[in-house]
Amino acid sequence: MSTNTDVPTNAYIQDLNNELIPYEGTWxxxxxxKTFFITFKRIKKYLDHKESNPYYKDVxxxxxxxxxxxxxxxxxxxxxxxxNTKIEGTRFFTIPNKRYSLFYIDPDICDISGDIFIxxxxxxxxxxxxxxxxxxxxxxxxxxxxxxxPFPQPLPDNITLTKQ
Numbered sequence: 001m002s003t004n005t006d007v008p009t010n011a012y013i014q015d016l017n018n019e020l021i022p023y024e025g026t027w028x029x030x031x032x033x034k035t036f037f038i039t040f041k042r043i044k045k046y047l048d049h050k051e052s053n054p055y056y057k058d059v060x061x062x063x064x065x066x067x068x069x070x071x072x073x074x075x076x077x078x079x080x081x082x083x084n085t086k087i088e089g090t091r092f093f094t095i096p097n098k099r100y101s102l103f104y105i106d107p108d109i110c111d112i113s114g115d116i117f118i119x120x121x122x123x124x125x126x127x128x129x130x131x132x133x134x135x136x137x138x139x140x141x142x143x144x145x146x147x148x149x150p151f152p153q154p155l156p157d158n159i160t161l162t163k164q
Contacts, residue, residue: 007055015042015058019092022125023060023100023118027161029130034074036156037164038064043082062087062102062116066154075154087116104132109152110143112136121160128161 007013015021020042029036040060048054061082066075077086090101099119106112114134121127132155139145145152 007053009053009055011055012044013055013057014044020058020060020089020100022120023128026164027128028164029156029159029161031156031159032153033069035067036064036159036161037067038062038087038161039078041082045083045088060089060100060102061085064155075152093117104155106154109154110136110139110145112139112152114155116155118161126163128163130156130159130161132157 023040024042026037026039040062042058043061044056045059045061046054046056063078063080063085064075064087065073065078067073080086086106087102087104090103093099093101097119099117102116102118104112104114104116112134113136114132116133117131118128121129134157139151
């Protein structure tokens with residue numbers, strides 16, 4: 001799914017080699033005594049961040065749920081529409097290893113944001129290595145969680161996920 005920097009207006013950058021398909025599905029892992037579920041789906045996304053040059057692109061989107069040991073749901077955005085998820089893919093990186101990059105922004109938790117990198121740990125494509133780097137710069141006093149300790153952490157920093 002290599003892309004050129006000069007994309008014609010309303011073009012469609014399609015996943016012709018089906019590189020995103022192995023990532024699709026529901027994945028599960030445990031972190032900090034919680035269970036993390038995420039479902040990845042490939043969609044055709046309309047990208048209009050460059051107003052003069054909008055285009056379509058196949059990307060992965062992610063919807064997740066976090067459950068504590070007693071079964072209480074701590075975070076759940078699995079009911080969001082595919083075009084309105086909090087996790088959206090950006091592109092593949094190949095150096096030093098092949099991994100897919102996604103971006104996370106959560107308007108429900110003070111617009112916290114970050115970068116996610118996922119890569120397969122084995123050639124069987126049944127386990128994913130997940131790395132999340134929080135890139136949030138500022139939490140203002142208007143945030144409902146401004147002085148909350150601990151601050152909500154809906155995503156694990158590092159986790160191994162198993163395909164369900």
